Amino acid sequence: MTVNVRDQVLAMAPDAAAAKAGLGQANLRRWSGCGRNERALWGECHGSGQLPYQTQAALDDGSTKCSCPSRKFPCKHALGLLLLHADGAIPDGSPPSWVAEWLAARPARLARPARRERSDGPADPQAAERRAASRDKKVDAGVEEMRRWLADLVRGGLGAAQPQPWAWWDEHARRMIDAQARGLAARVRRMAAIAATAGQRTDWPERLTDQIGSAHLLCEAWNHRASLPVATSQALRVRLGYSVAAEDVAQSGKRISDKWAVLGQRFSDDDNRRSLQQWLYGERTGAVVTYLAFAAGTQQPAPGLPAGRRTQATVALYPGTCPARVLIGERAGGSEELGPLPGEPSWEAALNRVADCLSADPWADVIPLAVRSVTVLPADHWLLRDTAGRAMPVTAAASVRWALLALSGGRPVDVAGEWDGFAFTPQAAAPAGERGRLLAGWQA
Amino acid sequence: MSWTGLVNAAVMGTGRAARLPGAALEAIGLVAGDDQARLLHRAAVMSRARRAGYRPPEAGQSTAPVPAEDDHRPEVCPAAERRLAGLLGAGDHDLIAEWLRCLAALDRAKRPPDALLPALLTAAAGRPALRANLLPVLGPLAKWLAGFNDEWAWACGIGGTGVAGGVQDAGSASGVWETGGIDDRRALLGKLRANDPAVGRELVAATWDVDSYRDRAAFLAMLAVGLSPDDEPLAERALADRRNEVRRAAADLLARLPGSRYSQRAAVRATAAVRIERQGLRQRLVITIPGSVTPEMQADGVDGSPPRGTGASSWLLRQMVAGAPAAYWARHSGLEPGELLALADRSDWTEPLRAGWTAAAVRDADRAWLLALLDQPAPAHSGSERHVTADLRLITALDADSRDAWLRASSGNPLFAAALEVLPAPWSVPLSDLVRRRLSSVARADPGYSAAPRALFRLAALRLEPPAPPDLDPAAVHDRLSASWNDMINTLSVRADMRRELSEEFDP
Numbered sequence: 001m002t003v004n005v006r007d008q009v010l011a012m013a014p015d016a017a018a019a020k021a022g023l024g025q026a027n028l029r030r031w032s033g034c035g036r037n038e039r040a041l042w043g044e045c046h047g048s049g050q051l052p053y054q055t056q057a058a059l060d061d062g063s064t065k066c067s068c069p070s071r072k073f074p075c076k077h078a079l080g081l082l083l084l085h086a087d088g089a090i091p092d093g094s095p096p097s098w099v100a101e102w103l104a105a106r107p108a109r110l111a112r113p114a115r116r117e118r119s120d121g122p123a124d125p126q127a128a129e130r131r132a133a134s135r136d137k138k139v140d141a142g143v144e145e146m147r148r149w150l151a152d153l154v155r156g157g158l159g160a161a162q163p164q165p166w167a168w169w170d171e172h173a174r175r176m177i178d179a180q181a182r183g184l185a186a187r188v189r190r191m192a193a194i195a196a197t198a199g200q201r202t203d204w205p206e207r208l209t210d211q212i213g214s215a216h217l218l219c220e221a222w223n224h225r226a227s228l229p230v231a232t233s234q235a236l237r238v239r240l241g242y243s244v245a246a247e248d249v250a251q252s253g254k255r256i257s258d259k260w261a262v263l264g265q266r267f268s269d270d271d272n273r274r275s276l277q278q279w280l281y282g283e284r285t286g287a288v289v290t291y292l293a294f295a296a297g298t299q300q301p302a303p304g305l306p307a308g309r310r311t312q313a314t315v316a317l318y319p320g321t322c323p324a325r326v327l328i329g330e331r332a333g334g335s336e337e338l339g340p341l342p343g344e345p346s347w348e349a350a351l352n353r354v355a356d357c358l359s360a361d362p363w364a365d366v367i368p369l370a371v372r373s374v375t376v377l378p379a380d381h382w383l384l385r386d387t388a389g390r391a392m393p394v395t396a397a398a399s400v401r402w403a404l405l406a407l408s409g410g411r412p413v414d415v416a417g418e419w420d421g422f423a424f425t426p427q428a429a430a431p432a433g434e435r436g437r438l439l440a441g442w443q444a
Numbered sequence: 445m446s447w448t449g450l451v452n453a454a455v456m457g458t459g460r461a462a463r464l465p466g467a468a469l470e471a472i473g474l475v476a477g478d479d480q481a482r483l484l485h486r487a488a489v490m491s492r493a494r495r496a497g498y499r500p501p502e503a504g505q506s507t508a509p510v511p512a513e514d515d516h517r518p519e520v521c522p523a524a525e526r527r528l529a530g531l532l533g534a535g536d537h538d539l540i541a542e543w544l545r546c547l548a549a550l551d552r553a554k555r556p557p558d559a560l561l562p563a564l565l566t567a568a569a570g571r572p573a574l575r576a577n578l579l580p581v582l583g584p585l586a587k588w589l590a591g592f593n594d595e596w597a598w599a600c601g602i603g604g605t606g607v608a609g610g611v612q613d614a615g616s617a618s619g620v621w622e623t624g625g626i627d628d629r630r631a632l633l634g635k636l637r638a639n640d641p642a643v644g645r646e647l648v649a650a651t652w653d654v655d656s657y658r659d660r661a662a663f664l665a666m667l668a669v670g671l672s673p674d675d676e677p678l679a680e681r682a683l684a685d686r687r688n689e690v691r692r693a694a695a696d697l698l699a700r701l702p703g704s705r706y707s708q709r710a711a712v713r714a715t716a717a718v719r720i721e722r723q724g725l726r727q728r729l730v731i732t733i734p735g736s737v738t739p740e741m742q743a744d745g746v747d748g749s750p751p752r753g754t755g756a757s758s759w760l761l762r763q764m765v766a767g768a769p770a771a772y773w774a775r776h777s778g779l780e781p782g783e784l785l786a787l788a789d790r791s792d793w794t795e796p797l798r799a800g801w802t803a804a805a806v807r808d809a810d811r812a813w814l815l816a817l818l819d820q821p822a823p824a825h826s827g828s829e830r831h832v833t834a835d836l837r838l839i840t841a842l843d844a845d846s847r848d849a850w851l852r853a854s855s856g857n858p859l860f861a862a863a864l865e866v867l868p869a870p871w872s873v874p875l876s877d878l879v880r881r882r883l884s885s886v887a888r889a890d891p892g893y894s895a896a897p898r899a900l901f902r903l904a905a906l907r908l909e910p911p912a913p914p915d916l917d918p919a920a921v922h923d924r925l926s927a928s929w930n931d932m933i934n935t936l937s938v939r940a941d942m943r944r945e946l947s948e949e950f951d952p
Contacts, residue, residue, distance in 0.1 A: 016530030016539070020938055024930040027918075151480040154487075157457020206447075209454045213491030216484040337522050347500050355496040362492045377507045378592050391503030402562030405592065409558065409585055410511030421495050429559075435522075437559050 008334060009082040011306060012062060018072050018079065025080025028089055034081070035093025041085050042099040045077045055081050056099050058106060061328070063302035065102055073300035135180055139240060142179025143222045150216055158208045162195045169195070182241030187215045189270070190365075203422055210421055214363055234320035235361035244318050249327045253316035256289075256326075258282035260315070261338055263416040263436065264368070264427030265307040276301040279368045279427070280315070280326065281342055281416070288368050289315060289326045304328060308428070308438035309335040322357040322364050338436040341414040341428060343370035346388045354419070369424065370416035373432065376408050384415065384424060395423035396439075403439040404429050447494050450486055458483055512588035517555040520547065524945040525557040532563045537574055538906050540567065542869065542939060544577040546946050554946070555583050562589060565596045598631050621647045626659065633666050641670030649678055657687035664693040668700055676704050683745060695745030699767055700807060709744060710767030711776070717764045718797070720777050720787070729791045733757045733764075758796040765800025770810035773801075781805075781816035789823050798822055802834055806841040814838050818850060839863045848872045855882065861900060870909035879904055880914040887914075887921045887929055898928040905932040911939035 013019035034043035064078035169192030176185035293301035636644035682694035698706035737748035750759030805813035
């Protein structure tokens with residue numbers, strides 16, 4: 001990540017107001033104890049509070065951290081610090097303890113082999129095995145409980161479960177978190193969300209049945225994990241909530257170098273954990289992968305590639321899931337405007353990808369699809385009709401739907417977005433032959 | 445068992461359903477055990493199979509909308525689009541208005557980004573000021589979109605570039621008038637009065653008897669645009685309305701109509717009330733106020749019940765003075781507004797005379813009167829809020845050039861800062877230079893507890909023209925003002941960038 005050019009720093013701002021505020025902070029008079037080394041920048045910014053805010057930024061991927069309460073990311077202090085750096089105004093120094101702690105806690109990054117030496121030292125293979133076994137045991141118990149809960153659910157009927165309050169679902173979700181099966185917890189919460197919006201969706205019984213099917217398949221697969229193909233068992237572990245160390249991905253993950261177009265991104269806030277998810281479309285290879293970052297509490301997930309733009313970069317694939325999650329490595333050059341969107345000629349052709357995905361990772365809930373020349377049919381239920389005459393139902397915020405309709409002007413458009421098994425959410429669109437644009441993601 | 449059958453069984457619950465025929469599944473070794481497990485197994489397999497084999501249904505041809513007309517203006521460049529997207533995301537409506545204004549001012553017309561048009565229409569739907577900035581840059585796409593969303597109906601048929609006409613045909617106009625909501629009716633009437641006043645008047649007359657008094661009063665006020673003697677009969681009829689509000693609106697409208705019978709009657713009343721007595725070189729005003737409201741005055745909308753704190757005679761005098769056209773006084777007395785004001789200030793009736801003249805001057809936008817009232821404040825001019833408001837009304841009523849000239853000549857006036865606020869963007873170049881000099885001196889001083897410097901910074905940030913910063917070393921800015929000063933400098937630089945981006949040519 002190059003963070004030494006003003007424009008690129010400003011491009012990181014979540015919105016124009018933040019960029020403006022960031023410029024206001026790029027004034028050494030507001031700062032004390034500024035410094036930098038080869039990995040990070042830091043400084044204390046004097047705001048309206050009694051204590052200065054401690055702001056720091058990593059130079060490898062541009063991720064930042066600040067003690068201010070802002071919910072914008074990066075906050076204006078972080079932007080200000082990066083701008084000062086871009087101006088060459090920050091002197092070399094050695095990091096104070098709060099910076100050193102942060103740096104030590106950050107996962108190793110791709111293309112930084114120097115970090116490997118450190119993680120070699122204290123690793124005790126036996127201890128690691130014991131830890132893994134004890135976790136598996138916990139997950140065993142969680143899966144068993146999930147099976148009982150699902151059996152109760154279908155015995156009583158989904159019709160009886162649907163009116164249950166959020167807390168009823170959430171109680172079970174929390175038990176799954178305690179069992180270190182975050183993936184199962186997320187699935188229960190997804191069911192709760194479907195049940196809660198039953199008034200707006202007539203297809204909630206189908207969606208809930210789909211979810212219990214998927215959840216049940218997770219439980220069954222866990223019990224037969226020894227006999228699963230490698231790819232599926234990797235997918236299973238990820239879907240249950242096992243994480244793969246970024247170091248391992250950086251070292252041994254399959255790499256793809258391409259010019260990546262970010263055709264969709266979403267921030268979400270779930271149970272004190274913020275996440276950022278992006279869809280990356282490779283221009284040369286046609287690969288479609290996803291970037292996913294999490295942060296706890298008031299921290300912010302590390303930014304991926306610039307949304308709605310194309311960037312040349314090398315990514316490393318996490319094992320298991322489809323579409324693959326990636327770690328973003330070295331970038332080459334700045335980012336550029338999107339070109340025309342990729343896409344299949346029909347929904348049918350695009351949906352062929354789904355069967356391929358599901359055969360390796362049957363738990364893939366949301367799958368990116370791109371189709372050319374669809375016509376927007378705005379009605380009570382919006383549809384996107386392809387040239388073969390098939391019409392995909394649309395589910396999206398009103399602002400996204402209107403942006404798509406406006407971009408089309410009633411003429412066919414190319415779209416990219418995600419399919420949740422029932423409806424399609426457009427995220428980027430382009431009138432025939434024109435450059436693509438994000439339909440959302442620019443909102444604050 | 446079909447997917448639908450499975451979903452039905454799951455919704456009902458195995459506890460209530462008859463035993464499921466699981467023999468087939470058992471035959472392929474999928475299941476052993478109870479109904480729940482069987483149903484879950486089936487859900488697992490069938491839900492995956494449904495996803496893998498999903499194909500969207502066939503759609504009919506009939507529901508596709510007719511495409512929008514082509515807009516021949518090129519779209520703005522990507523940098524300008526990103527800028528606008530950021531402003532919309534941040535909800536910065538001041539800068540969105542500025543962005544739109546700069547777009548409209550381009551030599552070579554460009555259209556706003558198609559994808560952001562709905563967000564612009566939504567932002568402007570509830571903000572009349574933003575709407576006024578948006579309307580001039582809208583093209584056929586906005587009109588087309590408005591056909592799908594009633595909240596954008598105001599964007600219909602109003603062409604910036606390339607949209608033919610602008611006024612709907614008579615049939616659809618009367619349809620909107622008879623069935624539309626108040627906002628649509630106002631929008632329609634406003635448009636008609638600007639283009640075809642007679643049609644507008646006929647619409648107002650057509651529903652006069654069924655409209656509420658609020659609507660009647662509002663529509664009368666709107667007839668001020670495109671006003672002509674042809675409107676007199678309708679306004680005269682409204683003078684006899686049973687509601688005071690409507691009578692007042694009618695009187696106000698008629699007073700704007702030069703040579704109307706109402707103006708003549710009002711002038712007669714003013715002549716009777718205010719007489720100039722000459723004794724040698726000395727002149728004085730002789731004021732004669734009727735003891736009560738005569739039926740003839742009542743018929744002309746004169747209000748007999750004064751507001752609290754105002755005497756009955758004073759209230760009548762004020763209305764009698766206000767009723768006459770502002771230009772009448774010079775003709776009648778041979779005196780300039782300034783001379784009349786000096787006489788008034790020596791009389792016992794300063795307050796009602798000035799109030800009446802102020803109302804007439806503002807209504808008629810009479811430059812001589814407006815400037816006289818501004819430059820010759822009342823002797824007991826206390827700077828009270830009421831006076832400031834009245835003076836700001838005078839400034840607002842001035843035409844743009846006179847207003848600008850007055851401000852430049854009055855930078856020491858206590859009203860200066862408040863007047864800047866009512867002066868819409870962009871300020872003239874000479875006025876901006878003057879404000880920049882003032883900014884530089886204000887910024888050096890300790891603001892104490894005053895919010896005024898910061899308010900001035902905020903205003904200047906949005907309205908200085910061109911958006912160049914004042915020539916002042918940032919180190920010279922007082923510490924307590926430096927944050928707001930920097931905000932201003934940033935906003936100015938954003939505005940400068942904005943213009944550069946908008947004028948950039950983009951070749952995709």
